[in-house]
Amino acid sequence: MSPVGEVDQRVLEFANVVGASDPVTVVGGRTQWAVGGTPEPGTREVRAPIGIWSHEPEEMTVRCGAGTTLGELTEQLARHGQMVPFDMAPEATVGGVLSVGHSGLRRLRYGHIRDLVLQIRHIDHSGQIVSSGGPTVKNVSGYDLCRLMVGSLGKFGCIAEVTLRCLPIPAVTRWFTGFLDPFEIFNQMYRPSAILWDGNQVWVCIEGVVSDVAAQASLFDFEEVTGPPSLPTAGRLTVEPKELRGHAQKPGERWIAEVGVGVIHTDCVAPHRTISDVNLSLMKDLEDRLDPNNRLNPGRQVLVR
Amino acid sequence: MVHKSADEKLLSDLRSFLGDRARDGDFELGLYSKDGSVLKGDPMIVCLPIDTEEVQQIVLACRKHDRPFLARGSGTGLAGGAVPVGDPVVIATAKMNKILDVDIDNRIAWVEPGVLNLDLSRELSPLGFHFAPDPSSQQVCSIGGNVANNSGGPHCLAYGVTSAHVAAVEVVLPDGRVTLLGDLTPESPGYDLRGLFIGSEGTMGIATKVAVRLTPNPPEVRTLLLDFADVRDGAAAVSSIIAAGLIPAALEMMDQRAIEIVEAFVNAGYPTEADAVLLVELDGLPGGVEHGVEVVRAVAEHHQVGSVRVAADDAERALLWKGRKNAFGAVARIKPDYYLHDTVVPRGKLVEVLEKVYQIADAYDLIAVNVFHAGDGNLHPILAYDADEKGVLERVQAAGRAIVTASIEAGGVLSGEHGIGLEKRDYMGMLFSAHDMATQDLVREALDPDGFANPLKVLPSGSRCSDSFGQHVPDGAWV
Numbered sequence A: 001m002s003p004v005g006e007v008d009q010r011v012l013e014f015a016n017v018v019g020a021s022d023p024v025t026v027v028g029g030r031t032q033w034a035v036g037g038t039p040e041p042g043t044r045e046v047r048a049p050i051g052i053w054s055h056e057p058e059e060m061t062v063r064c065g066a067g068t069t070l071g072e073l074t075e076q077l078a079r080h081g082q083m084v085p086f087d088m089a090p091e092a093t094v095g096g097v098l099s100v101g102h103s104g105l106r107r108l109r110y111g112h113i114r115d116l117v118l119q120i121r122h123i124d125h126s127g128q129i130v131s132s133g134g135p136t137v138k139n140v141s142g143y144d145l146c147r148l149m150v151g152s153l154g155k156f157g158c159i160a161e162v163t164l165r166c167l168p169i170p171a172v173t174r175w176f177t178g179f180l181d182p183f184e185i186f187n188q189m190y191r192p193s194a195i196l197w198d199g200n201q202v203w204v205c206i207e208g209v210v211s212d213v214a215a216q217a218s219l220f221d222f223e224e225v226t227g228p229p230s231l232p233t234a235g236r237l238t239v240e241p242k243e244l245r246g247h248a249q250k251p252g253e254r255w256i257a258e259v260g261v262g263v264i265h266t267d268c269v270a271p272h273r274t275i276s277d278v279n280l281s282l283m284k285d286l287e288d289r290l291d292p293n294n295r296l297n298p299g300r301q302v303l304v305r
Numbered sequence B: 001m002v003h004k005s006a007d008e009k010l011l012s013d014l015r016s017f018l019g020d021r022a023r024d025g026d027f028e029l030g031l032y033s034k035d036g037s038v039l040k041g042d043p044m045i046v047c048l049p050i051d052t053e054e055v056q057q058i059v060l061a062c063r064k065h066d067r068p069f070l071a072r073g074s075g076t077g078l079a080g081g082a083v084p085v086g087d088p089v090v091i092a093t094a095k096m097n098k099i100l101d102v103d104i105d106n107r108i109a110w111v112e113p114g115v116l117n118l119d120l121s122r123e124l125s126p127l128g129f130h131f132a133p134d135p136s137s138q139q140v141c142s143i144g145g146n147v148a149n150n151s152g153g154p155h156c157l158a159y160g161v162t163s164a165h166v167a168a169v170e171v172v173l174p175d176g177r178v179t180l181l182g183d184l185t186p187e188s189p190g191y192d193l194r195g196l197f198i199g200s201e202g203t204m205g206i207a208t209k210v211a212v213r214l215t216p217n218p219p220e221v222r223t224l225l226l227d228f229a230d231v232r233d234g235a236a237a238v239s240s241i242i243a244a245g246l247i248p249a250a251l252e253m254m255d256q257r258a259i260e261i262v263e264a265f266v267n268a269g270y271p272t273e274a275d276a277v278l279l280v281e282l283d284g285l286p287g288g289v290e291h292g293v294e295v296v297r298a299v300a301e302h303h304q305v306g307s308v309r310v311a312a313d314d315a316e317r318a319l320l321w322k323g324r325k326n327a328f329g330a331v332a333r334i335k336p337d338y339y340l341h342d343t344v345v346p347r348g349k350l351v352e353v354l355e356k357v358y359q360i361a362d363a364y365d366l367i368a369v370n371v372f373h374a375g376d377g378n379l380h381p382i383l384a385y386d387a388d389e390k391g392v393l394e395r396v397q398a399a400g401r402a403i404v405t406a407s408i409e410a411g412g413v414l415s416g417e418h419g420i421g422l423e424k425r426d427y428m429g430m431l432f433s434a435h436d437m438a439t440q441d442l443v444r445e446a447l448d449p450d451g452f453a454n455p456l457k458v459l460p461s462g463s464r465c466s467d468s469f470g471q472h473v474p475d476g477a478w479v
């Protein structure tokens, strides 16, 4: 328990549920359940606490149980004109989305979701509560374990509680489409929220006040659409943003790329990316230290070669 | 204090490949015994490598002779992170100061760690980009130091701190292996070691190359100066601006004393009769900026603003910022020394904590000057003093501790951007439980199992065995 800043009763209860002995996995909305493989049979399933425990609009922060769904979070924040731009399925949970660590569709403007995490309380392998980060919008007190938890697929602990930074919902959000060069759009537009491209057609999300959005949209020969195209879900490839240009030539698959970001959503299975030997040894060492008995999400793997 | 004589064998090993860039002269050792904090340490040898390979060789030589080492950028850190304790070899990055590659298509620049923050943004400016983190020390601090401290700056309110702007870091690990943490893809495979390294204050290895993200320069910028007859109204305006759904590019506050001394120093035209001023910057596309100006005006009027000055051109804008950015220099004109804290509190608690800061300063008979990143709730109370005054340092330290305590009691944290280093190391227990710190230590150990990199920093000694936090300043360092 932290000496300052009370730990919520629900976190304490969750620590008891997680316990200290048997293999355990946290179930969220099962929207990205297969990422990293499914847990070994017999692994006990637990659910993280739910609910928005505090939202302070003038602080632009929200603290919630990790089991809270994005749908609930979105709805609550929207009442005060705020959002957390996760851009994932509404039934996904906050803890689940952070554990998987995939960024949302508007990353081009809002950055990676890990940068919106201010504080995490998790239950470690020994059933104890660990707090990292801090509740304020800015903080460099101690090692940044929050960043490490994002994308760790629950291998370092069961996320119980999360404090996030919120952003104001922009005055308007509009999607446009056209058959244009996405790289040209990327170079000319000032901070669009997303540029999607299937090798042929482009979809652009522009947000801001009405006049700016209209002016930006008028730079190109666009047609307005209601939203983004449906994304293929079988694979998620990540490449350097400039390598996307070369991707245009590859035939056969249906894919949609996030231009300027480097994520490619494809209907083919994406190959695993290799991790250097040095990094792999460091990462394995971290796993051994933080989960010596391999009871956290056994079977699920971050370190596939 | 006399420095210990350098380990001759180690020195000759280092000289075999560094030549006269491995030094142990009194002048150098004196220079590298301090950083921007009030603490002082005792370096053993100072090395000035020019590339990754040399850094690696230095680290291997240190290991061979069982000597810890410490990375040092420009030495502007304010928490004693670069103060050498435990007789380390100092590895200064001053000669690793090249911008290696500007990759516009990836919006990335590869730089060496000794590149100065402002030099980078100046270099990028003609291309239409900049490096978003802009510490007030940006003319002199290094990118390596920014990475190690996860530094912030006025414009981090809208753009985020260093961690959000670094894609990858090449690191010489404490065992001498060289690796790249992170990469230029949006999701590098495995755990986020990059994110862990950033902010680790040199205790997990030495950054030898950094891939920083380029941020496009905004098409429109507007800077406003608001003055208030009561600091409370100014602080309330900060909360109201944010609550109105606006995230200014910067939202800085200066109190009455700061205004007075800054104005006397730079003549920026700050209203010296005001109790507080807010410097607000809005940037982006013209419509959004215009809308922002209106919102700020309306909020300010609601909070009894005295006047709203909108900078008419770049020159006036620069002048308004000059006041803010020279506040520390201005303080030096009233007292030769200053001691600065860096706590963050919820914005809604700014007034309450500011009042406590004044009370604490009064109680310890010190002068407190406040210039700070109000938009983030990041307080920077400056305690100005004269080190020659007898007993003043004890008062300064006691007042500092009281300020930290008040901030944490208000729901805040120890440090918003300066880091923990040596100075706030023993305060960590105010914010974290013994188990929290033991977990942090476990993670640190994965990267530096033998404690060679910047020893005795960040975590109180004995973090693994719960409660023996040792003395405030370790042997070999003094204030």
Ligand SMILES: Cc1cc2nc3c(=O)[nH]c(=O)nc-3n(C[C@H](O)[C@H](O)[C@H](O)COP(=O)(O)OP(=O)(O)OC[C@H]3O[C@@H](n4cnc5c(N)ncnc54)[C@H](O)[C@@H]3O)c2cc1C
Pocket: B035, B036, B070, B071, B072, B073, B074, B075, B076, B077, B078, B080, B081, B082, B093, B113, B134, B135, B136, B137, B140, B141, B142, B143, B144, B145, B146, B147, B148, B149, B150, B151, B152, B153, B154, B201, B202, B203, B205, B206, B207, B208, B328, B417, B418, B421, B454
């Ligand atoms: C007047 C003034 C104003 C300031 N304003 C701000 C501000 O607005 N925001 C802010 O965040 N900070 C501010 N600072 C603090 C300081 O400038 C920053 O922390 C800065 O990033 C330190 O950079 P440096 O090059 O001086 O690092 P140093 O002081 O040399 O080192 C700082 C730490 O980084 C480590 N380090 C340095 N280089 C490397 C490397 N290559 N690899 C690994 N570790 C390394 C050191 O070991 C040390 O722990 C201010 C300081 C002053 C004096």
